[in-house]
Amino acid sequence: KAGVTQTPRYLIKTRGQQVTLSCSPISGHRSVSWYQQTPGQGLQFLFEYFSETQRNKGNFPGRFSGRQFSNSRSEMNVSTLELGDSALYLCASSLAKGADLYEQYFGPGTRLTVT
Amino acid sequence: DAKTTQPNSMESNEEEPVHLPCNHSTISGTDYIHWYRQLPSQGPEYVIHGLTSNVNNRMASLAIAEDRKSSTLILHRATLRDAAVYYCILRGSSNTGKLIFGQGTTLQVKP
Numbered sequence: 001k002a003g004v005t006q007t008p009r010y011l012i013k014t015r016g017q018q019v020t021l022s023c024s025p026i027s028g029h030r031s032v033s034w035y036q037q038t039p040g041q042g043l044q045f046l047f048e049y050f051s052e053t054q055r056n057k058g059n060f061p062g063r064f065s066g067r068q069f070s071n072s073r074s075e076m077n078v079s080t081l082e083l084g085d086s087a088l089y090l091c092a093s094s095l096a097k098g099a100d101l102y103e104q105y106f107g108p109g110t111r112l113t114v115t
Numbered sequence: 116d117a118k119t120t121q122p123n124s125m126e127s128n129e130e131e132p133v134h135l136p137c138n139h140s141t142i143s144g145t146d147y148i149h150w151y152r153q154l155p156s157q158g159p160e161y162v163i164h165g166l167t168s169n170v171n172n173r174m175a176s177l178a179i180a181e182d183r184k185s186s187t188l189i190l191h192r193a194t195l196r197d198a199a200v201y202y203c204i205l206r207g208s209s210n211t212g213k214l215i216f217g218q219g220t221t222l223q224v225k226p
Contacts, residue, residue: 004158033212042219043159043202048212056213090158094212103149104214106158 002026004093004107012113018079021110025072025093031055032074033104034066037088046089049074078112086114119203124221127193135188135220137203142183147206150177150188151214152199159202159216162188198224 005024013019025032033056034046045058049068066076072093078085088111092104120138127133139148149164163170163177165186170177176189190197202219 031212033214035214035216043214043216045213045215050212058213092158092212092214103161103164104151104159104212106160109158 004091004105006089006091006107006110008110009108010111010113012115013081014115015081015083017081018077019081019112020075020077021089021091021112023074023076023091023093023107025074025091026105029093029095029105030072031094031102032068032072033092033094034074034076035090035092036060037090037109038086043090046076081114083114085112087112119205119217121201121203121217121220123218124223126223126225127190127197129195129224129226130192133190133193133197133222133224135190135201135203135222136185137187138185139203139205140184142205143207145207148177148179148183148186149204149206149214150175151202151204151216152197153202153219154196154199162201164206193222193224195224195226198222 007022031050033048035043037043048056052068063079068074088109090109092106094102094104147164147166150162151159153159163175165177178187200219200221202216
């Protein structure tokens with residue numbers, strides 16, 4: 001079974017631009033969560049989507065948004081990029097059926113650099 | 116959200132057991148204890164989880180204190196591949212797909 005895939009793996013953007021990252025979950029997984037990892041703040045939860053609905057949200061500004069498609073693939077978008085948005089963005093999928101505690105399977109991440 | 120406390124770093128020799136502690140004194144009765152690890156240049160991976168009883172799987176064992184205020188992840192024979200950052204995470208039923216990562220413990224394994 002293929003794992004979680006994320007595209008692109010590396011990205012360089014300029015301040016003020018916007019960016020869209022893509023995540024394809026493991027087949028059959030309906031929950032997709034996004035995380036940001038930086039050396040200073042560590043791993044921080046961004047949001048989770050389940051059956052095309054945002055089910056949970058972390059403490060990030062509205063510039064960070066996401067969506068999920070009917071095939072469970074997910075995208076996250078960051079608008080008006082700032083230097084501080086440079087980070088590794090990780091996507092994770094799980095079987096999730098409502099309030100559950102299934103383990104999450106992480107992708108390799110997208111390394112975003114903002115210059 | 117209940118918080119966990121872990122040592123910043125630990126060292127182990129290859130092929131020796133490793134005990135990684137985690138304190139979670141504010142754990143609620145319905146919180147599960149999960150462990151994930153992150154190898155260098157990879158996304159985190161699930162290791163093990165438990166509620167009250169000790170748990171074993173092919174990767175590790177989880178020992179949970181009787182009062183549930185602490186737990187220990189046990190790697191029975193550390194290998195060089197086990198060098199990673201280990202995260203102890205509490206998950207309640209309301210958290211759904213949200214994992215709250217602390218700083219974790221960086222485990223170094225010496226040959």
